[in-house]
Amino acid sequence: MESAGINVHVHQSVGVGDLENRVSEAMRGGITQLIVAGGDGSIHEAVNGIMAAGGEAALGVVPVGTGNDFAKAAGIPLDWEAATTLLARRIADGAKPRRIDLGRMNDRWFANGAGIGLDAKVTQIARSYRWPIGDLVYLAAIFQAMVDGIATPEILIESDELQWDGPLTLASVSNGPWVGGMFHIAPMASNEDGVLELLIAAPVTRGRILQLLPKLMRGDHMHETEIVHASVRRVNVSASAAVPSHLDGEMQPLQTDFEIEVLPGALRLL
Numbered sequence: 001m002e003s004a005g006i007n008v009h010v011h012q013s014v015g016v017g018d019l020e021n022r023v024s025e026a027m028r029g030g031i032t033q034l035i036v037a038g039g040d041g042s043i044h045e046a047v048n049g050i051m052a053a054g055g056e057a058a059l060g061v062v063p064v065g066t067g068n069d070f071a072k073a074a075g076i077p078l079d080w081e082a083a084t085t086l087l088a089r090r091i092a093d094g095a096k097p098r099r100i101d102l103g104r105m106n107d108r109w110f111a112n113g114a115g116i117g118l119d120a121k122v123t124q125i126a127r128s129y130r131w132p133i134g135d136l137v138y139l140a141a142i143f144q145a146m147v148d149g150i151a152t153p154e155i156l157i158e159s160d161e162l163q164w165d166g167p168l169t170l171a172s173v174s175n176g177p178w179v180g181g182m183f184h185i186a187p188m189a190s191n192e193d194g195v196l197e198l199l200i201a202a203p204v205t206r207g208r209i210l211q212l213l214p215k216l217m218r219g220d221h222m223h224e225t226e227i228v229h230a231s232v233r234r235v236n237v238s239a240s241a242a243v244p245s246h247l248d249g250e251m252q253p254l255q256t257d258f259e260i261e262v263l264p265g266a267l268r269l270l
Helices: 018-028 040-052 069-074 080-092 118-128 136-148 206-218
Strands: 033-038 058-063 098-105 108-110 113-117 155-158 163-166 170-174 196-201 227-232 234-243 245-247 255-269
Touching (some): 018 033, 033 080, 040 108, 040 255, 058 069, 058 080, 108 245, 113 118, 113 234, 118 170, 118 245
Antiparallel strands (some): 098 108, 098 255, 113 245, 155 234, 234 255
């Protein structure tokens, strides 16, 4: 960055929530361009910090996380040196930021996706591991989640495009195609089309999940009988008991009610 003539101030987060607070403070102090070197959790905090401060700052990403799902969705090089070189060139050239969609669930924003049910449970388990095995941590978490149980309570999902009333394995609302680094859960998802992809998996057995896993990794699952899909702009979810949920792989407090919507072009991306 400095070799390209860019004045850089480096800040390092020290805990969960710190990056989000630092970003909001920087935006309120007049900073208009921000680069985050991190994974999907860091991007999640940066996006929430930007949006809480008015949403006008432009975000650059250097992907150095485990899954890097957002970077894949945004077409950012997964090699950190290539991503940094590209950012430096664009900033030095004064390139116009492009706008991409964000999602919002209740009072939090998300860049890549929201999940309720099994994928949230898997995320929670994966976060408890400290194994240096990259994306495979999510696969290991799936097997543990299946041992613990996979059913949800009764869940009501309402949107203009789709209605669901009953238990389910998972409900995923995607702004990008990938979750957990290795699962191509919404192959049609784009963060520039003004819609979110709602995918519901009906209740399935543990054996059926094992059959579906390879298809989920390849993105070949959309025509399976248990899968229900719709492109939505807004969806409301109500559960009969508090259920786990995540935003961009970050666990949220147990909740029963979720209001989810797309915010077209809400984020400026360097």
